[in-house]
Amino acid sequence: MAQQEEEDGPVYTLDEALTSVGIGKFQYMVMCYAGLGHIAEAAETMILSFIGPALRSQWELSPTQESLMTTIVFAGMLVGAIFWGFVSDTYGRRKGLLSIAIVTALSAALSTFSPNYNWLLAVRMMVGFGVSGGPVYGSWFLEFVPSQNRGMWTIICTGFWTIGTILEALLALMIMPRLGWRWLLALSSMPSFAALLLFVFTVESPRYLCAVGRTKDACDILKKIAVVNKTQLPPRKLVSSQLTEELLSPGKIKVPNLKSGFSSLLMLLSPTLLRNTLLIWVVYIGNSFSYYGIILLTSLFSSGRCQHSSIALSMKDDQSLYTNVLINSFAEIPGTLLAAIMVEKVGRKLSMALTCALNFLFLLPLLTPELPALTTALLFGARTFISGSLVIVGVYCREIYPTSVRSTGIGVASSVGRIGAMLSPVVAVQLIRGCHQMAAIIAFEAVLVLSAASIMLFSLETKGRELIDTLVV
Template sequence: MAQEEEEDGLVYTLDEALTSVGIGKFQYMVMCYAGLGYIAEAAETQILSFIGPALRSQWAVSPTQESLMTTIVFAGMLIGAIFWGSFSDTYGRRKGLLSVAIVITVSAALSAFSPNYNWLLAVRMMVGFGIGGQSVYGSWFLEFVPPQNRGMWSIISTGFWTTGTILEAILALIVMPRLGWKWLLALSSIPSFAALLLFVFTVESPRYLCAIGRTRDACDILKKIAMVNKTQLPPGKLVSSQQTEELLSPGKNKISSLKSGFSSLLVLLSPTLRRNTLLLWVVYGGNSFSYYGIILLTSLFSSGQCQHSAIALHTNNDQSLYTNVLINSLASLPGILLSAIMVEKVGRKFTMALMYALCFLFLLPLLAPQLPALTTAFLFGPRTFILGSFAAVGVYSREIYPTSIRSTGTGVATSVGRIGAMVSPIIVVQLVRGCHQMAAIISFEAVLVLSAASVMLFSLETKGRELVDTLVV
């Protein structure tokens, strides 16, 4: 039957195939596995907030050493985001998933056996290097989703990150008083260990297979998806987007092969992609600056004494710390939900711009000191909307790049964003500690305006747009 259809000349693209098989049990399983990557990242980054007081007590680490622990993890994530994106685009999504899971599991487990501060510092940098590969999970999942559902389901999948932060806070609340910080480190590695065990059930992205010319293998996976979802593929033969483009645009030069190593980084700055790449870097940096800065701002303002705010961060009791993390985590839920609905209704660009505008408006009253209750209420909004923007730009960045450099493009943008996360605490702490609340808020407002302007300058809207595998140059 298949041969007869192929002889009739019927063909279909990958996006047509994914639309035909629809969203079903297969995509739910893929999303849950990708969710383990989000949960692992959330757990391994949030854990530093909980073990800091214990390290000060047991190893007498200085405030500088404690801060260095956080910085070194972000540095590892910065390097890892670039490396794993390029690795995934070169060797495949599955090899990327497996390698990331191995690095996180081994280094996280070694953290629990740290005999001293230097050992812990080294292995936590390796953990950061591993969780820098979170973008691989997102790219892998997105490539299984039909165009008309891609934005919504990609954002919904990021809800696993929030789940991870909530679970980590609950785990710390239970484990820290009874078993100590080493047990918390060990138990926090369970998500990455689960991802390693369940790896055998994963399949390669059919879009990646099409990009490297293995359309027959991609078709086999699509048949499996259709069988699990109890649907059918379109009649005919699967053709890659490269084959379609060659029919529609003969004579064009195309970057169709996956670049090896860091040579793919040069493609991001090619004339076709340069504008959107640079704008994405600004947006990712602005998001990270705003997100981590607003969380820190919440802790600083909660002290009620700006001149001692930096000290207050280290003297809050554990119960207050867990509560703050839970509040911050819960604040992201409405933002993610709103973003998931809007990206398919009004588009990616408008969703991001609106999130920035709402974040800007909620921060305006804080230009002047407010009552503690009002301060908390006004800061809840920015946390909500900046997470919504984060989720939307995560979708956009994966849609704007072709399959051959999708993970690399997103990984580099994420890596650049880490710079914003590193700079934000320095600026925020110094300004608030010096009782310059207005200056601190103005810095956030300026970053939000810059991010919103960058979003509006993106060259295209990706809502409903088919993903491409090749880059025309």
């Protein structure tokens, strides 16, 4: 527990302190570093879409071996997302960020020198393990932002993922035809190395410090924020929100054992959090299923594999693939901007439900084959709204959990969401190539309906709500 600094006169809470220092230069710098982590995650996730065909030709890989390169990355992310959440909640945000940067940068560099297929599988699994720590960057940034601006700024920070996907497609367009896949791997690892080098400029989250009782250290960081932002803290002493609640309700606060990752996981399944935890998992699975499915549908419809399909967009060479992915990635820009506006204007729950509904409407005409131009426009719109849904649920998930298990909560939810990403190719590829377009779209629509229903069952609206530091029991 924190020292009893509240004994001598008035005090202020961390939320009051963050409101006083406001949004300024300090938060912009924190956002840029967190955004660098999102760019690294996007680049390393997208890269296998570009190097797969080249490796299939050079190493004479079977279709199964080629697809396994993507599956193995998701397998690493499935494990890593949970692990990094535990590390961040147990040992602090900074140690979590440093560990993520080290593992990702070294694994990405090693993959550049892969002598054979098995080596590449092993190191790309480690890359997946590393980049799965992306949610930790978002949680770290969130904890420096005042409650009244939290949703919009967190979504803007998450928008760096879109920048990463666009940059990776541009890089592939320029590098692959001239220098080959090894150079693409090497240059794509630069954001991870940049995150490692710039780590020295990061500071620990004051909210995490308050949660573990280090109120004096949190106060020192808040003073630095005030200096950088050229603002002032309240002329009182800092007290963590958990202590303030304890003064109001003695004996009602349970401070978890932050040295036990397993206990953090159990807290997510406690009666207080169980309902929202299970609903969040359903939404994460649904969003991941839909997001990666829409990307696959774009590629599959473009290839015109089914002889009965009237969709005949052509992809005559690999360069067309890079261009197609690049154009489709731009759909996430309006999705992110729209989400940033909606999340503060209409709230988290309604925003998530609306984006699911709009995504449903854009996919609905694809129950039957459409003209190529219309299909492209519909998939562009669907990707716009599914990307918006993804970033909003990321905000909500971080807000619904206490600081003591926030990174674990978002990490586990992200990990569970990978189940949807793994199932999506099975549905999209098998049904579309088997000329069952209607069945594929019905499956995606059903998932969207389930996600929307789960969203409406969330017990809380977190817009404008102060973050909770510990679980009240």
